[in-house]
Amino acid sequence: GQQVMQIPQYQHVQEGEDFTTYCNSSTTLSNIQWYKQRPGGHPVFLIQLVKSGEVKKQKRLTFQFGEAKKNSSLHITATQTTDVGTYFCARPYRGTASKLTFGTGTRLQVTL
């Protein structure tokens, strides 16, 4: 169905450690998007992945789309306190790319 599971729900890391969140779907996805929401803020679009096996990088962030297009991951190298927030993946709602269903999110806490 429309469920998008994200794991873990929460992760606490020391600054400088790496972090990965995973997004899993039971069905094949036409695309997947990632958003970041700072505490008390609104979601901000990070990236969209479309192709099977696609890998995109944004500075310390690496986004991957699985070969089967059923899962995706976001990896942050050497976390900083500015990375604190909740990371959401989002998939098309009922197969329509213009509407999104959001995952449950992974909350990242980074301490010095």
Next chain:
Amino acid sequence: NAGVTQTPKFRILKIGQSMTLQCTQDMNHNYMYWYRQDPGMGLKLIYYSVGAGITDKGEVPNGYNVSRSTTEDFPLRLELAAPSQTSVYFCASSYSTQNYGYTFGSGTRLTVV
């Protein structure tokens, strides 16, 4: 560009009251959306619009209504507010069916007591 503007930022309603959450965007986006986010949870789609005069229900439309008379504005109406509608409401817009990513407003924090 202001992007997506939501008003008010905060509101407390009594059970049974009504209110309209305002949302306006100045990016000439055809697609607009309303989501609600309960504490510690993801976002649930309430209603969406693909253009002026066209609206449709999302995942959780009960207790809400919308209208889209112009490209810029997409107000969300709550009739007979209930405690279950306590949430943060986000309006968003996007450019096209290719969905280059949503632009979100800063949200309205609503408490129903």
